Amino acid sequence: MAPHRSQTHSVRRYQKVKPRQSSKGSLVMGMVLLGLVGGAMWYFSPSGGSKSLPPVNLGAIADKLPQGINPKTLVVTQRVENPIAGNTASFSGDGGERLDNLARTIVYQGNSVKELAALISPLANNDWEKARLAYSWITQNIVYDVPMAETRNIDDLRPETVLARGETICSGYSNLYQALAKELGLDVVIIEGFAKGGDVIVGDDPDVNHAWNGVSIDGQWYLLDTTWGAGIVSNGKFEAKFNPNYFATPPEQLIVSHFPRETQWQLLPQPYDRQTFDQLPALTPRFFRDQIALVSHPQNDIVAGGDLEVTLRTGNDVQVVAQLMNNNGQPLDKQYTLSQSQRGQVTVNAAFPQPGEYKLLILSKNSQEETYYQAIVYDVTAQGSGQPFPSTYGTFSEMQVRLISPLGRTLPQNQASYFQIQVPGAETVVLVDQDRRELIPLNRTGDIFTGSEIIRFDNVTVAAQFPGSNQFWSLVEYE
Known part of the structure; x- marks a missing residue:
């Protein structure tokens, strides 16, 4: 699948004018978030940037591979009786970032776990720092071997071989971490x-396709990958992108993607x-960071008609957008989703162009970020088709606007x-006739703005003016 790309509308401004008078200024257009799908985790950037970020998973190749190979190079571990989970919140301070940076300074090109441990040990003051430094060094120095995973031509996965080659698959990563941490x-x-x-x-169990680690710190156990x-x-192709979120991951978070045997x-x-x-939707660390809760659809598989409405709750200061993908992994136009947030309640609407x-x-x-990161993925079976939605812009999400009507993208000529639209904090909301540079005001009742208008022009934009500014900011655009 192609890496995600994003696009933005051009930026224009209109100066504030009296109702139904033309203006030679221009309208500030909020950013339209339109993206393509990346190889694993997707995001939208209003600035027009395009990057790949650490995903919920590392590829999605296991389902396409045959089972049954067993080179017997996985290190055997002892069973631990009644492991007690530690408090992962105690590891969330700046010390992690400091240790990650420190790990980058450790240069080692040999194949001895003992020699590598000798370089790491003097830099650590306690077991937590040893465990983190081992994680940081491995994740920043060992490359994922895509050809080995795809062809199942499994080579030697012993720790010494992984160090010598500098690349491996999940079994080799977990072997090396175990050996280094033990040292x-x-x-x-x-x-x-x-x-x-x-x-x-490595193995022949169809219910096992991955390996990760548990490490004991001060008598309590923590999970890492x-x-x-x-x-x-x-x-x-493998893209090295260090992700600290998979060290001491809270068990209630890791379980949404990792099911231990x-x-x-x-x-x-x-x-x-x-x-x-199996029924959980795919959730990323961003889901937990933004304190998102699944209100209406707690399971991954959804059967819908021609449209779908998903309800969520979020933490404070969280904005949400959505992207619909077809069964070939291609993104549909932005008009097929509509996301609306107000006071921590989020409604995501999707319309399907055809059954499938x-x-x-x-x-x-x-609000401090410019980029939207993937939080949830659902699998949807649509049994009908629905009407696309109007386009929305950055200000629509930032100001927690709620569009009540019309919800269809195309207005009858x-x-x-x-x-009818709810715009918290707005002084004036208008319809913009861009051809004639005319602003048509809507009636205000509190933060609800309403009006009936005979449409005789294309590309109707709804825009709002807020206190302290003479500019109108676009919220919604119709065809």
Whole structure:
């Protein structure tokens, strides 16, 4: 699949004018977020930038691969009786970033785990720092071997060989972390299981396609995945992108993507069964960071008619957009989704151009960020077709605008259309006739603006003027 790209509308301004008088100024157009899908995790950037970011998974190649190979190079680990989960919040301070930067200064090109541990050990003051430095060094120095995973031509995955080659698959990553952490004096295990979109583990169990680690710090256990922490696979190539989120990942977060073969390594007071795990939608660390909750659709598979409405709750200062993908992994035009947020309640509407299989991607950001990052992915079966929505712009999301009507993208010509829109904080809301440079005001009742207008022009834009500014900011555009 092609890397995600984004586009923006040009920026224009209109000066504030009296109702129904023309203006020679221009209108500030909010940014339209239109994206293509990347290799693993997608995002939208109003600035027009295009990047790939650490995904929920490292590729999605496991389902296409045969089972049954067993080179027997996976390090065997001992069973731990009743492992106790540690408090991952204690590792969320600046110390992690400092250690990640420190790990970048460690240069080692040999094949001895003992020699590498000797370089790391003097830099660590405690077990937590040893565990983090080992994670940071491996994820920033070992490359994911895409050809090995795709061809199943599994080579030697012992730690010494991984160090010598500088590349491996998930089994090699977890082998190396275990060996290095043990050399640093830590208790560590390899956890086998199934990861959604994982690569391939050595073995012949169809319910096992990935390997990660558990490490004991001060008598408590923490989960980590050096494979997913190292980067992503995009267009069949590995892209090194260090991700600290897969070190000491909270068990309640990791379980949405990693299902261990042994239940004890969920580290949860109430473990999930496999059916519950399989029914979860794909959730990323961004979902948890932005305190998103699934209100209407807690399961991955959705059957809809011609349209769909998904309801969420979010944390404070969180904005949400959506992208609909067809069954070939291609993004549909932005007109097929509409996202609206107000006071932590989010409604995501999707319309389907025809019956078929789709993926609904939901992305989020806060007001300090310019980029929306993937938070949720649903699989949707549409049994009908629906009407596309009007375009919305950056200000629509930022000001938590709610469009009540019309919800269709196309307005009937030479007929009256009734407009109703809630714009918190706006002083004036207008319809913009761009051809004649005319602003047509809507009636205000509190923060609700209404009006009936016979449309005799194309590309109707709804724009708002806020206190302290003479500019009108576009919110919605119709055809």
